[in-house]
Amino acid sequence: MKNLLYKITCILAFGGLVMSCQEEELNLDNPNALTTEQFWKTENDAQLGINSVYAMFYKDGSFQRWMYFRLDLTSDEGFSQSPWIELADWTRFQYINYNFWEGNVVTWRDTYKAIFRANQVLANVPDIEFQNEDDKKKILAEAKFLRALHYYYAAILWEDVPLVLEPSQPGDLHQQVPVEQIYAQVEKDLNEAFADLPLDWPADQVGRATKGAAKAMLGKAYMQQHKWQEAKEALDYLVIGDGAIYDLVENYKDNFTHLNENNQESVFEIQFGDQRRGGTGEGPDAAVSSTRAQFFAPRGIGWSDGQARYWLIDAFKEESTVDGDLDPRLQHSFFYPDLFEDFGDRTYGREWEWGEDEAWFRKGARDYYRDNEDYYSEVNFRLIRYADILLRYAEVLNELGNTSEAYQYVDLVRARANMAPLAVAYPSIGNDQDAFLERLKKERVLELSGESVRWADLKRWGDLETQASVDEIADRDPDFNNFVVGRNHRLPIPQDDVENNPNLDQHPEY
Structure with a gap:
């Protein structure tokens, strides 16, 4: 009411100045709903912006919930007997409704939401004045790392997707590109991020991307493309290079509780907490x-x-x-x-x-400390730990023909579990690359089962590419009797997105 009276007073008193009076009213800033132009002014804005990208880990479609269904349950390690039939169907390759929210759409949405936030940082932070330019470089490097991480998982799940490198507008119709271009962008972002990320962070900033995390993700991306030499060079940094600051913790269990988080084995882990219960x-x-x-x-x-x-x-x-x-x-x-x-x-x-x-x-x-679960687990998710890096390094060395050199890195992982050296336990392997890889597949299961790496492993090894190899998987996981070679190695794109974007085609096998 006071607002209306003020406008009337303006009209009566100033007549011809009514337009400027109205404009002044319309241009008032709302601190609870800042526009892009009103934000992105200070160092604190930049920090809040990059924090918002990390916050995407706490969304349903990401590692807060549904990503585990895509990476763990769809692989031969897991399955679902949920009474929610459609949910269970999406872990056993029964894709009927491509718009099924929990099985597909929410992860697609949150992937691109995270990419949008990273793009906002990369577009706006360069224009902000910082007291220390190195702080600005770190924020931009974090954004590149996080954009690359989300594109990596988009490549694993859907493969050919839109490549978006600028903040989106509502009417944008983004162009779909082959998965090779997605990986190329992942490589570019991670290489650039590595240059400006720190080796580590102060204790109050732990959990942010580091040089080691960038090289680890780069190694993973190269491995999925069978770029073995490039993968070795990336992983060299963590194993024998300047970034070899990691080690295995003595107690294996410490990787899966909230009691010893961000330890020496952690290369990158998602920081979860139970302080808010919304x-x-x-x-x-x-x-x-x-x-x-x-x-x-x-x-x-x-x-x-x-x-x-x-x-x-x-x-x-x-x-x-x-x-x-x-x-x-x-x-x-x-x-x-x-x-x-x-x-x-x-x-x-x-x-x-x-x-x-x-x-x-x-x-x-x-x-280990309670008798039930709820929606608010504070246990961090170790997205990349050093044991995974050691086994990957062994795989890369084996693929490059250095099988004898690869043994020592598998043995480091086996030794923590008090297992005999690989050559002692399985002397028949020798320097046979194929035999070594088959054993390494088992070693990765024993060390990393339930840690959301198996689906990418199966794809990298080519185990989803032939009916014979899929039949072998089906012997241990009957859900793979539903797997169609040439089709189910990737998810369908949400159909609503396809129908609303003429530049986006559904995968031909769907």
Whole structure:
């Protein structure tokens, strides 16, 4: 009412000045809804901007929830018996509705939302005056790292997607490009990010991208393209180069709880917390936690929408430690019926009632201090840890014909689990590259199962490219009986996006 009276007074008193009076009213700044022009002015704005890109890890389509369904349950390590049939169908290659939100659209949306935020930083921060130009360079490098990370997973999941390098406008119709161009941009961003990222951060900034994280992601991108020499050069930095500051922690379990996070084995981990218990929107109470434990917990503890395949339990029991015991990694990787008998481990304070061939992922579960799960797990997700880098380095060396040199890096990982050196346990491998790779596939499962790397592994190894290899996978994961070679190696693009953008084509196999 006061606003209306003020306008009337303006009209009566100033007559011809009414337009300027109205403009003054319309141009008032709303501190709760700043425009792009009003923001991006100060160093603090730049910092808030890059923080908003990291915040995309806390959204449903990313590593807060649904990415694990895409990377863990769709692989031969996991599956779903969810009563929500359509959800379970999207882990067993039964793609009917390409617009299914939880199975496809939300991850597509949040991927490009993260890319949009990174693009905003890259477009606007260069014009902001900083007291220290190195601080500006770091922020721009972080944005390039995060844009590359999200494009890497877009390439893994959908392959040929739009390449967007500027802040989008509502009417933009972005051009789809082949996956090779996506990887080329990933490489460019990571190489440029590496130059300006620090080796490490102060304690109050831990969790931000580092030089090591950039080289690790670069190595992963090169490996997916079979650029073995380039991958070696990237991983050299972490293993034998100036970035060789990482090591394996003594206790394997420390990689999966909130008690020893950001430790010496962590190359890059997503920082989760339980201090806010809201939703996953943009409000001030938005959660910064993970729901993985809730969705993957055994029956009676969580929703049990994701389970582990039992062949993984058998794989751990194929070889004993040098002392004749079970591989200790099994205890910390899975819940399964004989867990108490094998390790004296009741978990969550009680014995279990489950089928004899059922198993659940344990990594990230909170049974070490509570008896149930919820939507607000504070356990960080170790997106890249040094054990993965060592096994990747061995794979790259083997592909380059340096099989004998590769053994030592596998042995470092095996030694923590008190397993005999590879050459002692499996002397028949020798310098046979194919035999070494087959064993390495098993070593990666034993060390990294349930850590969202298996789907990319299967693609890189070519195990999804022939019917014979898919049939082998189906022997341990019946969901792969639904897998169509040449089709299900990538997701369909959300159909609404295809229909609304003439520059975007649905994958021809769909």
